[in-house]
Amino acid sequence: xxxxxxxxxxxxxxxxxxxxxxxxxxxxxxxxxxxxxxxxxxxxxxxxxxxxxxxxxxxxxxxxxxxxxxxxxxxxxxxxxxxxxxxxxxxxxxxxxxxxxxxxxxxxxxxxxxxxxxx
Numbered sequence: 001x002x003x004x005x006x007x008x009x010x011x012x013x014x015x016x017x018x019x020x021x022x023x024x025x026x027x028x029x030x031x032x033x034x035x036x037x038x039x040x041x042x043x044x045x046x047x048x049x050x051x052x053x054x055x056x057x058x059x060x061x062x063x064x065x066x067x068x069x070x071x072x073x074x075x076x077x078x079x080x081x082x083x084x085x086x087x088x089x090x091x092x093x094x095x096x097x098x099x100x101x102x103x104x105x106x107x108x109x110x111x112x113x114x115x116x117x118x119x
Contacts, residue, residue, distance in 0.1 A: 001109055009109050011036075017101055021081050021094070027060030031094050037098060037114030038095040042102030046110075056115070061119050067107040074100035 033080055049061040059067060077097035080087050087093065111117045 001038060001115055003047065006043045006047070006106050006109060007040060009105045010039045012104045014039040014098055017078070017098065021085075026066050034091045034095040035095055035098040038098040039102040042099035043106055045099075045103060046106050048053065054115050058110070058118055062107065062110055064111075065119075067104060067111070069116065072106045074104055 016031065018035055046061050046066075050057055050059050074097055076099060077093055081090065081094050081097055107117060
């Protein structure tokens with residue numbers, strides 16, 4: 001899958017997540033900038049860590065283990081954003097959750113390709 005597809009998938013996940021966070025707590029517009037940057041990074045980092053040089057380029061950063069790990073990190077970082085918006089350092093936590101959801105989206109998209117994700 002190419003970079004543009006990963007960016008589009010990441011941005012769609014971000015928009016859904018931001019809509020939910022904004023719907024519940026009226027997310028600040030300044031968080032949007034942090035979220036977009038973190039989402040773009042999370043969408044591209046797996047291929048930066050393991051460049052797609054061949055169909056078999058997928059290692060630990062493109063594995064089901066990595067997907068499970070990133071999904072847990074997303075859940076841990078999303079809970080304060082969704083349910084405790086008054087916490088200090090909300091932009092950092094929101095950015096982290098945006099990074100993790102887009103990384104997970106990257107891995108889920110790669111799992112649907114012919115090469116799939118290694119176990």
